[in-house]
Amino acid sequence: MSAHVLAEGSWDNTLRDSSKGVFHRCIDCTEIISNPICSECLGKQMKQMLGEIDPSLAEKIVTSNYAGDTHCIGCGSEMSLCAHCFSKDVYEQIKELNEVAAEEFLARFDYDLRVIYC
Ligand SMILES: [Zn+2]
Ligand SMILES: [Zn+2]
Numbered sequence: 001m002s003a004h005v006l007a008e009g010s011w012d013n014t015l016r017d018s019s020k021g022v023f024h025r026c027i028d029c030t031e032i033i034s035n036p037i038c039s040e041c042l043g044k045q046m047k048q049m050l051g052e053i054d055p056s057l058a059e060k061i062v063t064s065n066y067a068g069d070t071h072c073i074g075c076g077s078e079m080s081l082c083a084h085c086f087s088k089d090v091y092e093q094i095k096e097l098n099e100v101a102a103e104e105f106l107a108r109f110d111y112d113l114r115v116i117y118c
Helices: 011-016 039-053 055-060 083-097 098-108 113-117
Strands: none
Touching: 011 098, 039 055, 039 083, 055 083, 083 098, 083 113
């Protein structure tokens, strides 16, 4: 992951000055997180889906949550990674282990991943 050094006048300062401080950005892609679901909530759904295809695969997936200023709409936990970056992270783990499951994963959790991989 790249270093997050914020120069003066960068987006972060712009946001801090604005009254629209409710919009927070992903720490990875810096896109505004418009539909915040934390890694725990999303990871649970993903593992459930993967478990139907390959139970051992679901156990191997690592879902790490990053605390931040955004709160998950599901459980209220702090988070700072958007669904797109999180699912990309998980997809990269799956495709190494099970290509069929990876395809199915893309069909179910298509957070703009096809733009990158298809
Ligand atoms: Zn992101
Ligand atoms: Zn959550």
